[in-house]
Amino acid sequence: MNAIVFDHVSKRFGDVLAVDELSLTIAAGATVALLGPNGAGKSTSIGMLLALSRPTRGTIAVHGRTPERAVLAGEVGAMLQQGELIPELSVRELVELVRRLYPAPLGLAEVLELAGLTELARRRAGGLSGGQAQRVRFALALAGAPRLLLLDEPTAAMDVESRRRFWDSMRAYAAGGRTVLFASHYLAEAEEHADRVIVIAGGRVVADGTAAQIKxxxxxxxxxxxxxxxxxxxxxxxxxxxxxxxxxxxxxxxxxxxxxxxxxxxxxxxxxxxxxxxxxxxxxxxxxxxxx
Ligand SMILES: Nc1ncnc2c1ncn2[C@@H]1O[C@H](COP(=O)(O)OP(=O)(O)OP(=O)(O)O)[C@@H](O)[C@H]1O
Ligand SMILES: [Mg+2]
Known part of the structure; x- marks a missing residue:
């Protein structure tokens, strides 16, 4: 079973061809890094997987159906590059809000623990540091126990200890047979945490394999x-x-x-x-x- 299939997908924004005839297949259960420089098309690809935008050409399948249907069925969780948290709500309230949107979410305590937020559960989102807010975004991505987890530069703003905890939690989550796709700029990060690395530049795949093969x-x-x-x-x-x-x-x-x-x-x-x-x-x- 494939978690993700891109079949000749292009996405154009006016003059910019953000994604250019991208074809790739990601098997269910894999942890894959989407690696590329600024403007490579990583966030655009993730946005299309979330049905936030549609391909200009080509088709995308998530678990064999359209992204819209997969998202509506609660199969996809995501941590986006931008994304404001509701500042008046506490961490716990935010996680609860998202958990209720999914048919079979993780338990509240489990989500807080996985994201390293147990101690911060009562804090208001508006008062969190950049790295803490990033951990909340991770919690919201996990809360629904999605089969497919999309993480767009998840460790941006995290300190060394938060990063380590984040990757440990990501692995624990992925170990349950779930699929994880994360965007990154760093081959070292991809090498350490992904089974497969897909390098994109200019909206096209320029390399695809293990980190060792890519090097x-x-x-x-x-x-x-x-x-x-x-x-x-x-x-x-x-x-x-x-x-x-x-x-x-x-x-x-x-x-x-x-x-x-x-x-x-x-x-x-x-x-x-x-x-x-x-x-x-x-x-x-x-x-x-x-x-x-
Ligand atoms: N809504 C939009 N309108 C116009 N151009 C866009 C839009 N979204 C993305 N682009 C352009 O598409 C290209 C790909 O952008 P994208 O955000 O997918 O890159 P990225 O790989 O995520 O980069 P980064 O590492 O900086 O996050 C860029 O040239 C960007 O300026
Ligand atoms: Mg991006």
Missing amino acids: AGAGGQVVRFALGEQPAAGLDRLPGVTAVEVGAGIATLRTRDTDATLAALYRDTALDVRDLELSGLDEAFLALTGRS
Whole structure:
């Protein structure tokens, strides 16, 4: 059973083609990251899944029916990028309000716990910090126990601890066989929390696979360390390495398989490796999205 099917979907706003002939299928139960730079079409795609707007062309199916029907049946929950909370209501009242709209919601205590709001239940929404308000939006997305959860840049404004709790809760929620689609700008976030990463740019899919496949497809990651006066000979023969640069006592290796490269670097060379840095997730992402 597919949770989501986009079949040649385009969405035009005047001169802007926000989504351009997008076709993709997401299986029920998957956790998928929709990755792309500003203006890629992530929020527009999520909006169409929620029936907030209609495709200019093509069709979208959610659990085999139209988005309108799936939303009306209470099958979809969402955390949007914008969205005001009613400031006079308490956190608890807001969650209750949304729970009542769904046929088989989660329990109130469970929602508050999952979103890390148990202690804030009596607080008025209007007085919450940005990160706390974001947790309330997460609670409202979960409250109806939707089979499909759509999260548009869910961790924006959250501090490190809130993020960690948020992702733990998202996983716990997804573990029940539910489908989660979240939009993000960060390949690292996608790598850590999604089974599958769909990269879009200019309204089109530019890469689709596991985070490892996407990194490899974009030319891999970069391993950099201080070499000092030591010879660089042999670095280009390490497994996974596709390019080596040495300058000012710093070695920079491009690799398609960071794990294999690092293991061999420590195991098979006698080099004294210092100040090791890994980077390239952002570079991989830029390479992909810049290409379109
Ligand atoms: N209601 C609208 N009217 C006109 N243009 C729009 C509208 N909504 C989106 N767009 C345009 O469509 C394109 C895609 O926007 P969208 O919000 O889907 O991007 P996004 O991937 O969510 O970006 P971000 O990372 O900044 O949230 C952008 O060029 C945007 O300006
Ligand atoms: Mg957006």
